[in-house]
Amino acid sequence: MLRHRLNEDSELRFLEPHHAEELFALTEANQEYLSEWLPWVKKNKEIEDSRKFIEATRQQFAENKGLHLGIFYRGKIAGVIGMHGIDWNNRSTSIGYWLGAEFMGKGLITLACRGLIDYSFGELKLHRIEIRCAVENKKSRSVPERLGFKEEGRIREAELLNNYFTDHIVYGLLAGDWNEQAQALGGDRSG
Numbered sequence: 001m002l003r004h005r006l007n008e009d010s011e012l013r014f015l016e017p018h019h020a021e022e023l024f025a026l027t028e029a030n031q032e033y034l035s036e037w038l039p040w041v042k043k044n045k046e047i048e049d050s051r052k053f054i055e056a057t058r059q060q061f062a063e064n065k066g067l068h069l070g071i072f073y074r075g076k077i078a079g080v081i082g083m084h085g086i087d088w089n090n091r092s093t094s095i096g097y098w099l100g101a102e103f104m105g106k107g108l109i110t111l112a113c114r115g116l117i118d119y120s121f122g123e124l125k126l127h128r129i130e131i132r133c134a135v136e137n138k139k140s141r142s143v144p145e146r147l148g149f150k151e152e153g154r155i156r157e158a159e160l161l162n163n164y165f166t167d168h169i170v171y172g173l174l175a176g177d178w179n180e181q182a183q184a185l186g187g188d189r190s191g
Helices: 017-029 031-035 039-043 047-062 108-122 138-146 175-184
Strands: 003-005 010-014 068-073 076-087 092-099 128-134 150-161 164-174
Touching: 010 108, 017 031, 017 047, 017 076, 031 039, 039 150, 047 068, 068 108, 076 108, 092 108, 108 128, 108 138, 108 175, 128 138, 128 150, 138 164, 164 175
Parallel strands: 092 128
Antiparallel strands: 003 010, 010 068, 068 076, 076 092, 128 164, 150 164
16 A cells, blocks of 8 residues: 545555655644654654654565555645554554644544555455554544444553653454444445
């Protein structure tokens, strides 16, 4: 999945080195907003940091260990979605995502997740996808809930975030669950 159309205004694209400047500008413009839930944002201090991130994601893809994609809205980078890695032994992965504040409310994260989930279960033949969200991050938590993930539990003090430990809620989705949803809607997601 190097390019995947989500709707007439948006698509997922493989991040290229030339995207580093635009990606850095987006994270810099949204630093205060994003750093509330993403500890890496404060360490992203220059364009070279975004360039290194893109290089790392391209290496991860080349090694068949995961995939990160830019979320593009009307030709501009709106955010990023990706896998934190793939556990091939257990055919599972976890997904993370973020979006610039100006792009919120357009359904982009839900569309991007659907695209990545379809790819994960269809092309990659994975069995399980997990999404973890800080308990207090209601916007992020609404995404897996909207997509039919099951709330599976709470991990206490899972992440050091702005000098305090926050609990995470774990959401899980199985390939069979995803295919059942599609059949209920009259489609087939089995890939």
